[in-house]
Amino acid sequence: MTATASAVDAQCNTQRQIFTAHGTLAAVKAKIADDKAVRILAIGSSSTEGVGASSPDHSYPAQLEDDLSVLWRDEVRVINAGKGGETVIQTIERLEAALKADKFDLVIWQVGTNDAIKGVSEDAFRALLERGVGAVQQAGTPMILLDQQYFPAIKDLPRYERFVKTVSELGSERKVSVFSRYTLMQDWNSHSASELRSMLSTDGFHMGDKGYDCLAGHMADAIDTMAKLPVAEAKLDVNAGQSLRDR
Template sequence: MAILVFAGPASADDTLCRTEGPVFAAQGALNALASKLSGHKPIQILAIGSSSTEGIGASAPQLSYPAQLENDLTGLWNEKVTVINAGRGGETAVQTIDRLQAALTTSKFDLVIWQVGTNDAVNGVDEGRFREILERGISAAKTAGVDMILLDQQYFPTIKDPARYETFVKTVSTVGSERKVSVFSRYALMKQWNDHSASDLRGMLSADGFHMGDRGYDCLASLIAQELQTMAADSIAGAEPLSKTVASARRR
């Protein structure tokens, strides 16, 4: 396979995307995506989940994270990239799973980014049931031969039961590690912003103080794009970064 030369970094303001610790666990390889890039073929990505995928909090649909990710990846790879936004506000994993399985059987995607778990954690979903649904979705993607990345729960300052909430965050991390599915931790990213300065986090949120706003979605898309760029290059070169945890912004 030819090794592609990728363009420069995504465009989000570095000061907005500051991280001080690991927020991405690269596990396995993006073989389907790498194959398409090597052949200079169009890339199709499914972004599925709830309101953070739909783009609630963004001032316009083109400022949701999937739309901005499409722009970032098109610039990075100089290839046609389409990111389908299949976000539906308010859904729990049990509601999303049927849509995910249907999408995997009716369309051919090169990557699925599954944003999952916030509504489950805050709405009293059983932890065991949540894990079961995660396993089911991962199995569906593997059966379809589609690469997957899990995008875990958001952090917000008014979490009512932090211990329960963090149990759900840990479940995403644990299942990802066990099944060799990469995990991008919004929880870690947003908590780092808050730990650095409460005003940093507020600047990333919309007026509701819960969902990301335009700046937050811009940063999220940029960091995901950087990690996909790195993983795709590693996969094309034949290097499989198993259980390699890296800091998304490389401590800029």
């Protein structure tokens, strides 16, 4: 693999800050070096399950598995634990059970969209998010929080963006990496409404194949960078507007 390898297609590029890394993936780096399989738990609601994709193979976890396998030329398993319609209280119970039942090299928790639109209180959301982060950290597993999606029909934008901010703030406080899907999708919309539509499924809410492909590519680059950065550099914010290894 060359130093400039990237999983992100040119049409997916963004110049906005979409990923903030805290810590490093030293155990993942060691597994790559030893040609051992890397196991990633992707948990969340419909965006993880892949609602809106033409098939399960086009969900973001499936495409992330493919992208990382190419980048690392090694065996990668991304377990798709997405379940459509869940709010954080439902997902957290499955997350805690998964951590007790198995061992993972990384957890990606897609969280918060349904809570924001279904009327969950902001205080309850924050408390449960902190509970989930605590459970993953107690298990000694690195974690990435994947924040809320942007979509054109957000009814109460100030409330919705407070939920987005909660994910960012908690990530900073607890030193957990955060991938801002909200910022990425906002950027697509700022270019043109048609660009955002091209990333969405016909329901205008969930991503379609192209959107999931772009999300997976950016996520793969972010994970790859975390696995390769020295510990001293791994707390730097990562600008995913370019190949992450070109910085």
